[in-house]
Amino acid sequence: MLSTTKERILDTAERLFAERGYSATSLRAIIAAADVNLASIHYHFDSKEALLEAVFLRRALPANEERSRLLEACERAAGDGPPDLKKVIEAFVMPAFLQAKDPARGGPVFRRLVGRLYAEGDLMPRMISKHFIPLLLRFASALARALPDLPQDELYWRIHFAMGCVSQALRGTSGWEVFQGALQESRDTELMLSRLLNFLDAAFRAPVVHSQVSVAVGEDR
Amino acid sequence: MLSTTKERILDTAERLFAERGYSATSLRAIIAAADVNLASIHYHFDSKEALLEAVFLRRALPANEERSRLLEACERAAGDGPPDLKKVIEAFVMPAFLQAKDPARGGPVFRRLVGRLYAEGDLMPRMISKHFIPLLLRFASALARALPDLPQDELYWRIHFAMGCVSQALRGTSGWEVFQGALQESRDTELMLSRLLNFLDAAFRAPVVHSQVSVAVGEDR
DNA sequence: GTCTATAACTTGATAGAC
DNA sequence: GTCTATCAAGTTATAGAC
Numbered sequence: 341m342l343s344t345t346k347e348r349i350l351d352t353a354e355r356l357f358a359e360r361g362y363s364a365t366s367l368r369a370i371i372a373a374a375d376v377n378l379a380s381i382h383y384h385f386d387s388k389e390a391l392l393e394a395v396f397l398r399r400a401l402p403a404n405e406e407r408s409r410l411l412e413a414c415e416r417a418a419g420d421g422p423p424d425l426k427k428v429i430e431a432f433v434m435p436a437f438l439q440a441k442d443p444a445r446g447g448p449v450f451r452r453l454v455g456r457l458y459a460e461g462d463l464m465p466r467m468i469s470k471h472f473i474p475l476l477l478r479f480a481s482a483l484a485r486a487l488p489d490l491p492q493d494e495l496y497w498r499i500h501f502a503m504g505c506v507s508q509a510l511r512g513t514s515g516w517e518v519f520q521g522a523l524q525e526s527r528d529t530e531l532m533l534s535r536l537l538n539f540l541d542a543a544f545r546a547p548v549v550h551s552q553v554s555v556a557v558g559e560d561r
Numbered sequence: 562m563l564s565t566t567k568e569r570i571l572d573t574a575e576r577l578f579a580e581r582g583y584s585a586t587s588l589r590a591i592i593a594a595a596d597v598n599l600a601s602i603h604y605h606f607d608s609k610e611a612l613l614e615a616v617f618l619r620r621a622l623p624a625n626e627e628r629s630r631l632l633e634a635c636e637r638a639a640g641d642g643p644p645d646l647k648k649v650i651e652a653f654v655m656p657a658f659l660q661a662k663d664p665a666r667g668g669p670v671f672r673r674l675v676g677r678l679y680a681e682g683d684l685m686p687r688m689i690s691k692h693f694i695p696l697l698l699r700f701a702s703a704l705a706r707a708l709p710d711l712p713q714d715e716l717y718w719r720i721h722f723a724m725g726c727v728s729q730a731l732r733g734t735s736g737w738e739v740f741q742g743a744l745q746e747s748r749d750t751e752l753m754l755s756r757l758l759n760f761l762d763a764a765f766r767a768p769v770v771h772s773q774v775s776v777a778v779g780e781d782r
Numbered sequence: 783g784t785c786t787a788t789a790a791c792t793t794g795a796t797a798g799a800c
Numbered sequence: 801g802t803c804t805a806t807c808a809a810g811t812t813a814t815a816g817a818c
Contacts, residue, residue: 345801361681363584366793377803382795384801459680459728460582465736473739480740496743497756504729505722507680513721515686518694519701522717534771535718542767546759550752566783587811598785603813605783785818792811800803 346384348374354395354446358453361460362392389463396457396467399439399450404475406435411482425486426541429502432479433540436510437533448512455511487544494548502540509536567605569595575616575667579674582681583613610684617678617688620660620671625696627656632703646707647762650723653700654761657731658754669733676732708765715769723761730757 352374356365367388371378385391410431414423440451457464484495513523573595577586588609592599606612631652635644661672678685705716734744
């Protein structure tokens with residue numbers, strides 16, 4: 341056994357949290373899968389919630405540093421002009437997918453965890469507000485410069501929608517077997533990323549026209 | 562007390578599942594908030610999971626019927642030609658938001674529940690495959706006709722991404738207080754819907770160009 | 783239909799020996 | 801650092817009186 345107890349706990353917790361969610365994963369399920377003692381979890385990480393935070397930060401902090409570096413490169417390349425929209429989006433999205441291709445950084449497991457945490461409890465928002473929001477604001481600012489004609493509230497809504505796309509892309513295609521072989525996430529990470537960037541680039545550039553919503557679905561039901 | 566026990570259980574479970582998630586919500590939390598007896602849950606709904614299904618189907622079935630009707634109206638209006646893309650998207654998205662504005666149909670609560678269930682466990686996928694997939698395939702077919710030049714696998718990926726947007730929009734903006742007042746979901750449901758439709762319309766129409774992903778982030782780390 | 787009582791089990795956490 | 805043993809509380813579910 342090459343890995344330490346602490347690492348085995350982190351790896352196993354990451355996997356199970358990603359597969360089943362935080363609440364649905366008991367510490368006992370983790371110790372069974374990791375083949376460690378129950379008390380060792382409380383020794384290395386005080387509580388279940390602290391374990392989740394450790395699991396999360398282990399991957400998220402390096403990824404955010406990478407995002408930060410890529411964003412700086414975008415801005416340097418643009419000089420005084422507005423940065424390139426697609427490059428900015430890419431700087432945000434890429435690290436998660438690069439990570440997903442690298443077994444040493446959790447492979448596709450962590451990616452799914454993030455997608456899941458997004459919708460579960462308020463755990464994610466709390467961690468986000470500590471480690472994620474400053475970076476997000478920097479990206480928002482870069483996007484605003486890349487799209488100088490877009491009103492601010494419209495931009496913020498689009499960022500909100502876009503985060504949903506990214507989260508969905510991260511979560512993966514499990515449960516979408518409807519579309520048979522068409523969605524193959526195992527191979528072709530680059531192609532998927534390229535599709536996502538196209539999709540978001542066009543979406544952010546959408547004209548701002550607020551026609552009346554047209555439906556007359558009427559009545560009640 | 563105007564509502565029946567059964568209805569009170571459904572309403573309360575809907576709210577708590579939406580707020581805390583399925584796993585994190587105990588039956589005892591529900592009975593306490595609904596002021597009913599624990600056994601009554603098992604009398605009216607056999608199990609916790611069956612309760613979730615009842616909560617879900619109560620709103621989802623009518624919404625899906627509405628989607629179906631709206632889609633038919635799109636197709637009738639188009640005659641033999643391709644249906645209007647934005648109208649098709651609207652037919653899919655609208656019912657959830659109309660529902661969210663109508664207290665009698667759960668108001669914004671159910672909307673949030675759907676957004677959340679998406680990422681939690683495999684509960685949603687299982688229910689989807691029973692009640693949602695046939696409808697989804699009909700929409701996919703309508704989208705394919707609205708975008709005749711789009712390759713099928715590209716279309717499926719875009720649907721996948723778009724579901725993420727919709728899910729995020731449904732989930733609401735809680736946790737996004739970063740953007741201060743700019744995202745106000747309480748009022749202006751129509752405006753938000755209009756923004757979402759613009760966003761998705763442009764995204765679905767994005768040109769299909771698969772440039773090499775440009776980054777050279779290199780090395781390892 | 784609604785209640786009490788309780789069975790049968792799982793949960794996160796801790797004390798204390800080694 | 802790692803273990804066993806155990807606590808106190810919480811969990812879903814059910815039996816049976818009314």
